[in-house]
Amino acid sequence: MADKSSRGLADVVAATTSISDIDGEEGRLFYRGYDINDITGRISFEECVHLLQRGDLPTADELGAFANELTGARWIGETTEALLPHVVRSGTPMEALRTLVSSLAVDDPDAADSSVEADRRKATRLVAQMPVLVARYHADRSGREVAEGDPSLGIAGNFLLQVTGERPADRAAEIFDACLVLHADHTMNASTFTARVVAATLSDIHSAITGAMGALRGPLHGGANEAVMKTLSSIEGGVDTVDRFVRDELSAGRKLMGFGHRVYKAEDPRATHLRRMSEELAELTGNRHYFDFSRRMEKAVFDTKGLYPNVDFYAASVYHALGIPTDLFTPVFAISRMSGWTAHVIEQHEDNRLIRPASEYTGPVGRRWKDISER
Numbered sequence: 001m002a003d004k005s006s007r008g009l010a011d012v013v014a015a016t017t018s019i020s021d022i023d024g025e026e027g028r029l030f031y032r033g034y035d036i037n038d039i040t041g042r043i044s045f046e047e048c049v050h051l052l053q054r055g056d057l058p059t060a061d062e063l064g065a066f067a068n069e070l071t072g073a074r075w076i077g078e079t080t081e082a083l084l085p086h087v088v089r090s091g092t093p094m095e096a097l098r099t100l101v102s103s104l105a106v107d108d109p110d111a112a113d114s115s116v117e118a119d120r121r122k123a124t125r126l127v128a129q130m131p132v133l134v135a136r137y138h139a140d141r142s143g144r145e146v147a148e149g150d151p152s153l154g155i156a157g158n159f160l161l162q163v164t165g166e167r168p169a170d171r172a173a174e175i176f177d178a179c180l181v182l183h184a185d186h187t188m189n190a191s192t193f194t195a196r197v198v199a200a201t202l203s204d205i206h207s208a209i210t211g212a213m214g215a216l217r218g219p220l221h222g223g224a225n226e227a228v229m230k231t232l233s234s235i236e237g238g239v240d241t242v243d244r245f246v247r248d249e250l251s252a253g254r255k256l257m258g259f260g261h262r263v264y265k266a267e268d269p270r271a272t273h274l275r276r277m278s279e280e281l282a283e284l285t286g287n288r289h290y291f292d293f294s295r296r297m298e299k300a301v302f303d304t305k306g307l308y309p310n311v312d313f314y315a316a317s318v319y320h321a322l323g324i325p326t327d328l329f330t331p332v333f334a335i336s337r338m339s340g341w342t343a344h345v346i347e348q349h350e351d352n353r354l355i356r357p358a359s360e361y362t363g364p365v366g367r368r369w370k371d372i373s374e375r
């Protein structure tokens with residue numbers, strides 16, 4: 001047994017995986033051996049899901065069949081439909097969606113089957129269901145009918161259609177599709193690790209995903225994209241006030257969300273792509289406000305603290321420009337990460353061992369019981 005604990009399990013190798021890999025020194029990310037820089041903008045999210053869940057990029061025939069499977073699974077089931085009006089009334093979107101994702105298990109046709117083959121079918125279904133669930137949630141809380149889905153659109157385009165109520169421009173759908181690819185998997189991040197811990201008790205895939213949703217929600221993980229938008233929009237004054245804002249926040253000992261990373265010692269490669277997308281959308285929409293503020297903040301944080309932006313930083317201005325409501329940014333992350341989480345649950349179940357690390361005891365020793373009257 002290791003004789004020293006690692007705070008936050010930093011640098012501990014907690015699993016073997018063939019799904020994704022990171023070179024933190026060089027700032028590189030690989031999905032099943034493909035460099036993210038090579039595939040972003042070249043593969044669709046559907047191809048990415050196939051790669052993560054099934055091991056390879058699909059052939060044209062495989063992609064056709066897989067896309068049909070995904071389109072056919074754009075439903076949420078009677079139980080979730082019935083639960084929806086109850087959960088929209090309270091809590092944040094991630095709280096509601098965590099409950100709703102769990103309820104998807106009830107009407108899943110493979111609910112009673114815990115085989116790896118059934119895991120695969122459930123995994124594909126969950127990827128198709130998540131965007132529908134987020135869109136339905138948003139429509140219900142807004143007191144309107146969800147826009148009718150379009151089976152000719154992929155997951156990205158259909159989601160933008162159903163959330164904004166407007167058919168997205170082709171380029172907007174392409175950019176969002178690339179965002180989904182960029183967020184799909186990231187080795188042993190907190191939510192994926194959570195999913196694997198749950199799966200490793202031989203619990204079911206919906207339980208593992210429900211746990212992952214809870215872990216993703218926090219502002220130190222997926223919740224940071226929403227926090228970034230709130231920070232950017234809280235800055236009063238012009239872009240020149242950003243330097244002072246950053247200085248004040250950092251000198252008060254507060255963290256700036258969207259910066260720093262446990263693994264990357266160089267720029268997060270996803271941030272490089274998202275920065276470009278943010279700039280392109282600023283040009284396309286004719287509104288540079290949040291892009292300019294983001295650039296200035298990035299420079300100020302780097303100059304003051306030497307921290308790089310992570311995936312959540314430029315995702316905020318990109319999602320905002322795409323018309324996605326701020327409190328749906330983390331649910332959007334979950335739509336994409338569902339592909340990685342489910343791939344990891346399958347991998348865990350295929351070669352399982354209970355995940356049960358050790359701990360280092362730091363409490364008192366040698367205490368003796370006293371009767372309650374003497375304590």
Ligand SMILES: CC(=O)SCCNC(=O)CCNC(=O)[C@H](O)C(C)(C)COP(=O)(O)OP(=O)(O)OC[C@H]1O[C@@H](n2cnc3c(N)ncnc32)[C@H](O)[C@@H]1OP(=O)(O)O
Pocket residue numbers: 008189219220221222224250254255256257258259260261262263305307310311312
């Ligand atoms: C999809 C994702 O999950 S990406 C990450 C999303 N999360 C965020 O953006 C939240 C802001 N970032 C952070 O809190 C951290 O950088 C994390 C959680 C991502 C990584 O955490 P850790 O590896 O545990 O690093 P830790 O929090 O210990 O930071 C190390 C040092 O850098 C500082 N630091 C790290 N990130 C930040 C930040 N965003 N703002 C200010 N200071 C920071 C810490 O204060 C600490 O300084 P110290 O050594 O002087 O005390």
Ligand SMILES: O=C([O-])CC(=O)C(=O)O
Pocket residue numbers: 185186187188189190221262263310311
């Ligand atoms: O890997 C991490 O710790 C967090 C992260 O960037 C992600 O989950 O995408």
